Amino acid sequence: MQVIHTPISNLSSVDFDNLEFGKVFTDYMMVSDYNGEEWSDFDIQPLQSLSMHPATSVLHYGQAIFEGLKAYKNETNDVNIFRLKDNIKRMNASAHRMMMPQLDEGKTKEAIMQYVAEQKAWIPNRSQGSLYVRPFMISTDNTLRAVASQTYRFIVIACPVGFYYDTPLSIFLEKEHRRAAKGGVGYAKAAGNYAASFYPSVKAKNLGFDQVLWTDITNNFALEELGSANFFYVKNGNIHTPKMHDSILKGITRDTVINLAKDAGITVTSELITADDFEKDLAAGEVECMFATGTAAAITYVNAITIGENKYEVNSNQYGPVLRLKEQLDAAKFLDSDKHPEWNVIV
Numbered sequence: 001m002q003v004i005h006t007p008i009s010n011l012s013s014v015d016f017d018n019l020e021f022g023k024v025f026t027d028y029m030m031v032s033d034y035n036g037e038e039w040s041d042f043d044i045q046p047l048q049s050l051s052m053h054p055a056t057s058v059l060h061y062g063q064a065i066f067e068g069l070k071a072y073k074n075e076t077n078d079v080n081i082f083r084l085k086d087n088i089k090r091m092n093a094s095a096h097r098m099m100m101p102q103l104d105e106g107k108t109k110e111a112i113m114q115y116v117a118e119q120k121a122w123i124p125n126r127s128q129g130s131l132y133v134r135p136f137m138i139s140t141d142n143t144l145r146a147v148a149s150q151t152y153r154f155i156v157i158a159c160p161v162g163f164y165y166d167t168p169l170s171i172f173l174e175k176e177h178r179r180a181a182k183g184g185v186g187y188a189k190a191a192g193n194y195a196a197s198f199y200p201s202v203k204a205k206n207l208g209f210d211q212v213l214w215t216d217i218t219n220n221f222a223l224e225e226l227g228s229a230n231f232f233y234v235k236n237g238n239i240h241t242p243k244m245h246d247s248i249l250k251g252i253t254r255d256t257v258i259n260l261a262k263d264a265g266i267t268v269t270s271e272l273i274t275a276d277d278f279e280k281d282l283a284a285g286e287v288e289c290m291f292a293t294g295t296a297a298a299i300t301y302v303n304a305i306t307i308g309e310n311k312y313e314v315n316s317n318q319y320g321p322v323l324r325l326k327e328q329l330d331a332a333k334f335l336d337s338d339k340h341p342e343w344n345v346i347v
């Protein structure tokens with residue numbers, strides 16, 4: 001690993017109390033190139049623009065995948081890169097589906113630890129937020145042939161971030177457009193999945209909704225997930241969430257919350273939930289809480305959902321057991337709890 005230091009730091013210009021998500025970047029990026037056979041050593045270098053040939057494969061055929069994870073700094077300045085190993089594993093699963101090369105899990109983990117350790121001063125304190133770490137991989141062959149690239153670049157950048165959603169969401173159950181299809185790449189964190197989601201999301205925003213709840217429009221509108229978070233609701237004290245399949249991103253926060261709920265003695269059911277069944281529960285007043293989980297979103301309450309012409313409101317943000325889960329999620333990330341040491345990577 002080579003580290004090229006920058007003589008100029010932007011750190012002193014950052015207002016850590018007012019961080020807009022994804023707008024402020026640390027001074028460094030980490031880079032490794034794949035030459036068709038192997039990855040080069042990771043280099044940490046000053047954050048800089050990329051220069052590309054106009055025929056670079058990713059610009060045309062979209063072999064691009066990414067991850068999102070966070071480093072948290074607690075009151076005693078311990079830094080925890082939460083669930084780093086799981087994010088690297090998921091990146092490799094995405095790479096596999098998108099015909100991109102595998103990363104060495106151990107070396108990538110060590111390299112990201114060093115990258116974060118170099119930039120500890122950039123990590124907001126607990127009341128301000130966290131450091132969002134964005135690894136991504138792009139195809140780099142210069143060719144217009146529509147084939148999988150031979151060469152790739154892996155880059156890690158990072159942003160100090162505040163809190164993504166600070167008010168409960170009002171969402172819209174989508175029955176016309178689909179985010180991802182069965183047999184497709186929905187479970188991969190592929191850039192194109194997000195591009196495909198923007199048109200319906202903007203349509204919903206223009207109607208006053210914060211987010212779309214995607215459904216499987218070929219299968220009785222079975223619930224799937226939100227644009228960048230997994231979906232949960234509570235009925236009769238039990239948590240329900242759509243069962244994983246290949247059109248849903250396997251959220252790592254989803255897995256964390258399921259484990260924390262089980263630790264708390266709450267029953268969690270992953271199942272196929274049709275829009276009709278869900279609407280019946282809403283209409284009967286049986287839904288006690290709705291929420292979404294994600295690295296950026298943490299646990300975000302959903303206080304309203306519109307299905308067709310009907311709007312259902314739920315006081316999700318007043319539901320005690322999920323308020324406590326939110327505290328337990330925070331405790332896990334900030335090392336207040338020693339229940340799941342396998343989730344922590346301390347630097």
Ligand code: PLP
Pocket residue numbers: 068225226227228229230249250251252253254293294295296
């Ligand atoms: N679903 C989508 C489409 C996402 O982009 C994300 C965010 O990463 C999630 C779910 C939540 O996943 P995680 O909890 O791993 O961040």
Ligand code: COI
Pocket residue numbers: 067068069228294295296297
């Ligand atoms: C995350 O939660 O990590 C995400 O990737 C959300 C992002 C698409 C803004």
